[in-house]
Amino acid sequence: MSESRTLLLIASSANPDLLSTPRALGLRVVLANAVPPADGGLHDVHLPVDEFDEEAVLAAVRGHLAGGGRIDAVATFHEGSLHVAARVAAELGLPGNSQEAVRAMRDKYETGRRLDEAGVPTPATRVVRTRAEALAVAGELSYPLVLKPQASGASQGVTKVADEAELKAAFDNISGIYGRDSFSEDGYSVPNVARVYAYPDAEGVLVQEYVRGDEFALDFVYGGGEYRLLAIHDKPYPFAEPHFIEGAYATPSQLPEVDQKALITTAVDALRALGATVGGAHVEVRLTPSGPKIIEVNGRLGGTNAFVQESIRESTGVWGPREYLRAVLGEPVDFTGKENPTPAGFTPVLADRTGELAGFEGVAEAEALPGVVALRWMAAPGDHVVIKYPENPVSCFVLVLARGERREDVLSALESADQLLKPVYVN
Structure with a gap:
């Protein structure tokens, strides 16, 4: 691959594995985001611009090109910048998902509508703006139901409701998310992630049929008409309903082959x-008694900061971000993982109360556990934690990645690390 090829990378995570991937492919990197990474060697040009602002990024890109720069491909690993990347790729005539496709994936109502029209199994979904509309839909679909924001992430606001009172409370909670900059409790405050994940002009509340069955996550890279599976992730522990905060992932899947094929x-x-x-x-995807049903489709690889891709790499040897970049560079989607994948997985470790973090205990003990590969810190001393589910689902302070000879070894390592790692609070 020629070193002269230049990648525009929008809203890259601080995850060094992601940031170093273009370099491993021999690419020059134009990085468009508000704050550059500490390691200046990971990019050639920095465009200091709000990575979630479509018009601002476009203006910066036009300026870069007018000044003699070039861009051969456009990529982003961040949900909140998918529409920006699509707009830039369309303007420059470069490979990427269309703006219409990005909207169809990020707007969960549009996802449901299009899947229903195409005959792809998915829960019945309606979008509402008022309590009265929500109650009317509940009468049509019947309880239990799931309410969620029309466009957000991290399971923010997602709530299972069993009756009218719970529906009203969930509706009020979700409809109040969009206008808030932060969540506060007892003098502590954290940013509202909806500000990053929300799609422009998609601020309704979804009322959705609740479907029973185990849930799975599938990661793909696609291009040139080929859709290639990176991995199926089992979710080995049930959600703590009525909320749906993500827990552990484990790969490879232990589902029977016939079920795996149906999910794919x-x-x-x-x-x-x-x-x-x-x-x-x-x-x-949920595997219901009548077969798979799509819960949501995210138009980017799993794990901007989480260990989703690292877990796949530990299991299969394939690094999804590399294959994604090859796809947007117009190269064939063609990769092969291990014939016998290694069991691997990760888990978030959640804080147990609201407060200011002073530090963490159990770190050396967790790192020494057999099977533990890495820890990734999502919080630092001095940060605030606000336990306020489900409107603020973000309370993970560290992620744990593990691998082992058996699934049981991986889960044991993750469970032991979860028991050892504890936040220490200022007071």
Whole structure:
């Protein structure tokens, strides 16, 4: 690959593995985001611009090109910048998902509508703006139901409701998320993640059929008409309903092959129906008694900061971000993992109360556990934690990555680390 090729990377995570991937491919990097990484060697040009502002990024890109710069491909690993990357790629005539496809994936109502029209199994979904509309839909679909923001992430606000009173409370909670900059409790405050994940002009509340069954996540890279699976992630522990905060992932899947094929087929059908043609995807599917049903389709690889891709790499030897970048560079989607994947997985470790972090205990003990590969810190001393589910689902202070000879070894390492790692509070 020629070193002269230049990648525009929008809203890159601080995850060094992601940031170093373009360099491993021999690419020059134009990085468009508000704050550059500490390691200046990971990019050639920095465009200091709000990575979530479509017009601002476009203006910066036009300025870069007018000054003699070049861009050969456009990529982002961040949910909140997918629409920005699509707009830039369209303007420059470069490979990538269309703006329409990105909207269809990020707007969960539009996802449901298009999948339903295409005959891809998915929960019945309606979008509402008022309590009265929500109650009317509940009468049509019947309880239990799931309410969620029309466009957000990290399971923010997602709530299972069993009756009218719970529906009203969940509706009020979700409809109040969009206008808030932060969440506060007892003098502590944290930013509202909806400000990053929300899609422009998609601020309704979804009322959705609740579907029973185990949930799985599938990661894909696709381009040139090929949709290639990176991995199926089992979610080995049930959600703590009525909320749906993500827990542990484990790969490879232990599902029977016939069920795995059904999940893959349904997920690819969903990607095609939504117009996804070039990029990566993280698809959430429930395996119901009547077969797979799509819960949501994310138009980017799983794990901007989480260990999703690292878990796949430990298991299969394939680094999803590299294959995604090859897809947006217009190269064939063609990769092969291990014939016998290694069991691997990760888990978030959640803080137990609101407060200011002073530090953490159990770190050396957790790092020394057999099977533990790495810890990734999501919080630092001095940070605030606000336990306020489900409107603020972010209370993970560290992620744990593990691998082992057996699934049981991986889960044991993750469970032991979860018991050892504890936040220490200022007071």
